[in-house]
Amino acid sequence: MDSAFALYEVDLHCHTTASDGLLTPTELVYSAAELGLKGIGITDHDTIQGWKEAKEAGANCQIHILRGIEINSEWQGKEVHILGYEVNASSSILNDKLASLRKAREQRMLEILDRLKIQGVRLSVQEVQQLVPGESIGRPHIAQALVEGGYARSIQEGFDRYIGIGAPAYVPRYKMTPEEGIELIRAAHGVAVLAHPGVQRLADGIPSWVEVGLQGIEVLHSEHNSDDERIFRALAKQYHLIATGGSDFHGEERKPGVKLGHWGVSLEVIHQILDLVRHNQVVE
């Protein structure tokens, strides 16, 4: 590998155009292949729409695709993101819930646009919608529309001035509890992994989440420092959870500095997850 930065074998946290990433599933998989990665996890927000295309692209370039999803919940005023790997795509409990989560996202967008109007920002639903290639709309799309409409110079400024927490057009999103999120993933036979727990300092929640079926912790992540890695690796060991890792790649223009494959784990972790999926099915 000619990169000065050693890449991991697999990056298990990546977003595509199915939610708020900039690359299509095919582009993402080919980028990973070009970097020499052995596998990637597709973890779009509230949708599994990108899976099929990613699998097809993965078959073309011998990259292992771990199918995942990222869902959001709230605990003690903090955002808790949960990754669900290899959930059953035909689970009706899961699909009904995902449909209602996406509906809530659309509703939230309309409320944000109303509040922006009060701030003198005139963005139409169409102007935002045209920036959403997939089925899961998110705030980064609105931030992009703010940039394109000349209201902000960057995505970050769009969040800071208008739609981030504490900004005038911030609208909180529909909230599940972490327990509900974990139970949903387990009901769909998936493996539930706590995403980037260092970002919101979630260590205290872990014991009760393990009780309802949490099976992994994302130890390596682009927003974790070495203390986070140490703390959450120890907790994973203590509770016999899989230690996963990924960059949270969204495309470099959307999340500058977050490069594919620069955070991750070894290929072995994909096998650990797939073993658990088989085990979860038997237990059910």
Ligand SMILES: [Zn+2]
């Ligand atoms: Zn997240």
Ligand SMILES: [Zn+2]
């Ligand atoms: Zn993510």
